[in-house]
Amino acid sequence: MPQLQRIAIAPSQFQQGQISLTKEQQHYLGRVLRLREGDRFIAMDGRGKWWLAQLAAEQAEVLEPLAVATELPVSITLMVALPKGNGFDEVVRCCTELGVACIAPVLSDRTLLNPSPQKLERWRRIAAEAAEQSERSFVPTILEPVAFNSAVTADATTQRYICEARGEYPHLKHLINSVSTEIIVATGPEGGWTEKEIENAIAAGFQPVSLGRRILRAVTAPVVALTLISASCEV
Amino acid sequence: MPQLQRIAIAPSQFQQGQISLTKEQQHYLGRVLRLREGDRFIAMDGRGKWWLAQLAAEQAEVLEPLAVATELPVSITLMVALPKGNGFDEVVRCCTELGVACIAPVLSDRTLLNPSPQKLERWRRIAAEAAEQSERSFVPTILEPVAFNSAVTADATTQRYICEARGEYPHLKHLINSVSTEIIVATGPEGGWTEKEIENAIAAGFQPVSLGRRILRAVTAPVVALTLISASCEV
Structure with missing residues (x-):
């Protein structure tokens, strides 16, 4: 592949x-x-x-x-605050199955550790395996981890969402614009984004959204966000 | 709780x-x-x-x-073929976060093992923890595992879906009827349902559906199905 x-x-x-x-x-x-x-x-x-x-x-x-029978017609980038432990392995695996194009791990104010370079290699290997198992045509790109605030630069050409459990934000399902060609969605760490992170993201053009009324774990939220976006864009 | x-x-x-x-x-x-x-x-x-x-x-x-601010307005039962290893723990945890009302583990033709009674206790403990963490009002019911063919009895009052990766079935997103009060969704084991299982389910009123063009693992499919149904029914 x-x-x-x-x-x-x-x-x-x-x-x-x-x-x-x-x-x-x-x-x-x-x-x-x-x-x-x-x-x-x-x-x-x-x-x-x-x-x-x-x-x-x-x-x-x-x-x-x-020929791309199993690929989505849009390019989805998942920007995800690194969760504790090995939870990110499962995020990479599930989101690859769901058609993600690029995964950008980010360090947030509440992220505890900067991962080792071996971790990045491991995630890329998991993405390659999951792409093959799910019969995708391509392997998603896994970028090197960067600080969240440096990752959220303004760019008017992509649709951008930041998921946040607290606060009365509209449900992502109402906002997905399925004619976009590029979508970025950001999900937070355990404990959620800080207020300042949300403000920075909004200033860079991210729309704050909810994924439902229950509190999702940091490893469940990316899978839910990817499911909703890919289902909405799948032809 | x-x-x-x-x-x-x-x-x-x-x-x-x-x-x-x-x-x-x-x-x-x-x-x-x-x-x-x-x-x-x-x-x-x-x-x-x-x-x-x-x-x-x-x-x-x-x-x-x-008062049920964090509960779905519908009762969703997840009928799920037991996956290998400890994969079911994560299914119980994620689907509880997503608002499932009842999880019915089933033994399919391709399920390898009948789980021990200790497993059932473990799943119930996980469901209780996940309900609390996700701030739900109630803990989902986890039923005792039964054979899939005995679980799919006909009942015209519930909406019923069986997810199957192979075959040209319509996407679940097109079929969810959000005015239903009870929905049952079944997801298969590694390797998928057998043809006979699909036939039995269809005979009992299940609609065969797809969850997208990629092949999902047995532990990812339930999370995707629950996400689509709960998002569609959430007020």
């Missing part, structure tokens, strides 16, 4: 076998995903079309269309 | 402080739940009203109305 990175493009960016990349996409491919010219990645148009592409300077060449 | 059994009633069954019980409800309370005259249980009308009731012969006396 190819371990290729994926990005969402607007259908209009694909023309005559080429994909013209926005400045943000160039930055994401080069600086965040660390791809170089000639490297391959997946471009998806959010309407169920996927292409294998090869990075050039400010554009990418389309090599071939891809 | 009271460990009381719950049953769903039609609003018309509640009159002047009394609940008239149907023959099926009398059977369920007496034979399945093993309550005797004078025992207490919860009656819920599927529209968000709950009462503490006391069993008499063919009726029940209402003792007091109950």
